[in-house]
Amino acid sequence: MTRAHSPTEVHAALEAADPREVFPEIAVVSLPMVTRFRGITVREAMLLRGPAGWAEFSPFIEYDTAEAARWLLAAVEFAWAEPPEPLRPRVPVNGTIPACPPGQVAEVAARYGDVSTFKIKIAEQGAASLAEDLRRIEALRRARPDAAVRLDANGRYAPEEAMRALQAFSRFELQYVEQPVAAVEDLARIREAADAAGLGIRIAADESIRKAEDPYRVAELGAADVIVVKVQPLGGVIRAREVVTGCGLPAVVSSALDTSVGLSAGAALAAALPVTDRVAEIFGGAPACGLGTSALFAADISAAPVRAEHGSVPVGRAAPDPAQLSRLRAAPSRVRWWMHRLQQCWKHLRTESSPRPRPE
Template sequence: MTTHGIKRVKLTASIERVEMTAPFRITGYVFTHNEMLVVRLESEGHVGHGEALGVYYHQDTPPSMLRQVEALRDIIEGGITRQQLLTLLPPGGARNALDCALWDLEAKQQGKPVWQLAGLNPPEPLLTTFTVGADEPEAMAERASSYTQARALKLKLTDDDRNADRVRAVRAVRPDAWLMVDANQGFTPETLASLLPALVESRVAVVEQPFPVGKEAWLDDVDSPIPLAADESVQDHRDLEKLVGRVNVINIKLDKCGGLTEALILARRAQELGFKLMVGNMGGTSWSMGPGFVVGALCMVVDLDGPLFLVSDREPAVRYEDGRIWCPEEVWGGAIAVDA
């Protein structure tokens, strides 16, 4: 992976908002729109883009992210490497947007796509989950049925007593689909234990983030026949050690860890420790999915469906076909010099 410095650049940073097609519910939150920090870096006729939503449960919001970026304007415009950026900003959305813009700009300047700069194999379409927000069982079954091209589904569960009904309802209408569930920290050891028989019966393949952050020790007493994944409990590579022997899968999100540079560090360290990998998203347009698509080449589970929930997307955009996501080079991270 290269860390070439970018010569003087022109920085443009702004906040954009895109409405969602319908409210989306997880444990403790309901989302109606995506608000995003968008970074544009221009140098020598080339433009790189980065986009980030931040980490809502850390109060890492687009306005606070924009302030972080503007505070570094002189340093950024004077030329900065991705390695230097790791020391200037903490993990989070601001660093993610800047880091991804630097990758995109470098790809265009070097005439090499990001996957090649990162030392990865040529990309292929990736099977992605389609997410069903937490709702009444019948409504979740209806939504799962509407995803006619989906071959993998991710069900958002919550902290009430209807979760077994939700999973069974979806499995009844989608007997063909690969299935995982995400608690978003909403379970206790008791509720997980009571739910596991229904999850096994419904052929659930992964249970994501069952317990709250700070309660990782609860995992020590869990005897689950289904692999467990960590999301909120792992922000960047420094959080991995505490999960060894406790979970099987690590969910990498670029907004959490602060960009593609750290995501690749996190992925390689997690693999060294024996974890399987998942790539996820906090929402966003195709400019958020593009860097995730690069990470997805390393992952067992891919969850890159963010644009499907928005009323509009970038143009050009990632494509969803036969339950898979494909990111053409002209969308993000390619050597093609396209501005938008």
């Protein structure tokens, strides 16, 4: 068995001129999805094997090199070092309902088994899709009346639209509404206005954490009650945990539409976060995390995909199955595209200061 390397050795790995010197095995896969999600029906990912095990590098196609390089930094860390010791052996997860027609909600929800929390994607067309969003929430309430519900707008509302939407959503009992507006300053104003109006809706920040130059500004401005953190966009498990500690806010770990390999990194982060009094007050215990998204894939790379069982997923590394790697291998042109992207991001990490959260 190969030994996991220390953080110092992980940093030293970036001194290699070529990532193929660091990862003895690299694969690019193309996973078909059961429904359109985030505008795609196929999810591509690069899998990299290092001394500690397999890791995932799967920034979305439209991301530039600087942003994608943070995702590669996360892969280097997870492939070369063991994550922090878990505080629990399993992580509760939520189901994710994409911006699908309301008539499909019950079918999609059923894929997650008996999870007790769901996140519904809303605002696909901003305020123009509000009526359909309300029908989607109602459909989930009919299908799973006892489930806790979260909404995710991905920052698509203008500020004046966001308040109208929050007023419409206030008739539902919600855990939170995630990123109703894009700018963190607007997020702070929306949270203040929602509190002043007595809407009883918590605000969560996602893009204001993972896409921001300064992820701590959310806490400084009082822009959110909850933060949503993702391992790859934040540069790794350890860096993501630093952001959670530095913000001092309850955190929900979520997937970036990862394969089972990436989901296992997310589970490692979630299992390392303590259940504070504030977390218990909002969620009743460890929060359900957005790590059940392998249910959105028609096929995954592991023989035993990271799927929710009795509302939770296990903590532990996932590895691709050789037969699945062969069956789901991306087309040669796409492999070349991903190898070029890997080289560009590697060069960026070696020549630029990698984004790193500031210390607490």
